Amino acid sequence: MAPWLIKRILGLCGGAGCLAALSILLSRNLETYYYLVLIQCGIAATLAVSLNLINGITGQFSIGHAGFYAVGAYVGAAWTVLWRPVLAHHLSFLEIGVPQGDILNLLIALVFGACAAGITGLIVGAPSLRLRGDYLAILTLGFGEVIRVILLNVDAVGGARGLSGIPTLVSSGDLAAFWVFGSLCLVTLLTRNLMQSSRGLSWLAVREDEIAAEAMGVDTTRVKVTAFVIGSMFAGAAGVLYAHFFTGISPDIFGMDVSIMITTMVVLAGTGSATGAILAGFVLTALPEVFRFLKDYRMLIFSVTLIVIMLTRPQGFLGNRELGFGTFARLWKRLRRSPAVSGNAE
């Protein structure tokens, strides 16, 4: 194996180890309420970063992301609740065991959920990404609703009641934060690495000027569909994690309001900033909780807060910049320098 590849794998393993340790620590020491909010923030941030690939980076205004989130959640849950027992039943005749163990089962559910969402993304994206701007927005909005209505009417997955009694595979071994933040890190890392390559620049070029990008040899349709499929896959994975953490899913969890919320996060993040999307994911999930003491008025205040944020920072939290260690280092330097400067002035 090439040395760089070994280095990458070791880095990933090291990161995973740290994250797992942190996850166990958090799950054992954090109050349940804060823990639940944290997990929700993580899932929201994953959704935001995955949509950022589509909306922020390739500039395709999609507002049906909850549809892919739903496909992932339902397919993942269908595996653990419906298909796995049937498979186990059939396999028992052949005296072959069905996959055991929570982690293995969760991984299978993740693969199923992500692939199903990815394939749905391909089916929806391939024809519709030829549309531009408002037309694409309307189409993706419609797609999200179609998925919700289908789920509402399919009795096999519980119809309006939804699927319940999903095993809490995500929480097994106190690893919930590991899975949620692991997938968040994965999609963020993917975005970051891609944006550092010349291929990533060709994705940005599609957002900047489609005609010029095409004239420079960028196959814009291919770029858009690829971004759409990758974004959908991570939304699907987030859905699987949601289903196996909160144990119950129903069509109304994946409504249009969720799609709009994810889109709001991406817009609030700034154009194409993945770290901004994480920040927005956390802020927009935690804010309604912070305002909980306002009782009935909390969503009103929440909306007002959003309007104020957009008025004061129309370019989003981070504009097109990314947060990194460099940003913190610069901030630290500035903080240390400023008292010295004021000292000289005296």
Add this chain to the structure above:
Amino acid sequence: MEAPETFTSGIGQCRVSDLLVVDRVSRFFGGLAAVAGVSLHVDKGELVGLIGPNGAGKTTVFNLLTGVYAPNEGDISFMGRRLNGMRPSRVAASGIARTFQNIRLFPSLTVLQNVMVGAHIRARTGLMAAIAQSLGQRSEDARLRGECLSILERLDLDGLADEQSTSLPYGQQRRLEIARALATSPRLLLLDEPAAGMNPQEKADLMVLIQRLREDYDLTILLIEHDMRLVMGICERIYVLDYGQIIAEGNPEEISTNPEVIAAYLGTEVV
């Protein structure tokens, strides 16, 4: 054995020296024939001008050549390959690069990044390599970045590599568009009014630049231009387009004395 003088391409007999052959191409928009039966050819290494009054269909010809529009009639062949119906990215990959009449840079990207998008066409490593940041991908990117910087240097833009592209003054933006087109390593460069909006000094510099680039990069150039001094000064052969049709072809002297051309530009006297 001597190399054959002619070969059979998608559109019949072509000369080996022909890089681009446009054969009776038409394009209609509704009932309007924007381009009606245009035939032209560009030989390897030539510098050809395409002129004509406003609305004559010059940019439509460029859009047909680069695949933005598919021709309704006729054939376009480039290096013996048919281009009809090919999508613009494929046309670019086959060796035709262009600049735009109304500058179309990637606004929020830096100068270097704009050129890197052009160079991306030559990248061999795939999406997975980019995501994993493989060694091959990083060394390839480093090589492409070096090539892009050297292109910027040729165009006197090297000090501005990290500037945002739209913060440059107009003339430099035009040159950046040329740099971006060159990064695709084209055989044929299409320049759509490269001197538009430039002052006389910038125009003079541009003339020198175009000729230098042509030699340095072994280019064939087809350019649309309204500035007659520039066209007459550097083009070896000129086509004149009026109402979607070629009304004259020849060297600068022939064109400047052609009565039909003068009539198209100045109008004929109504008796």
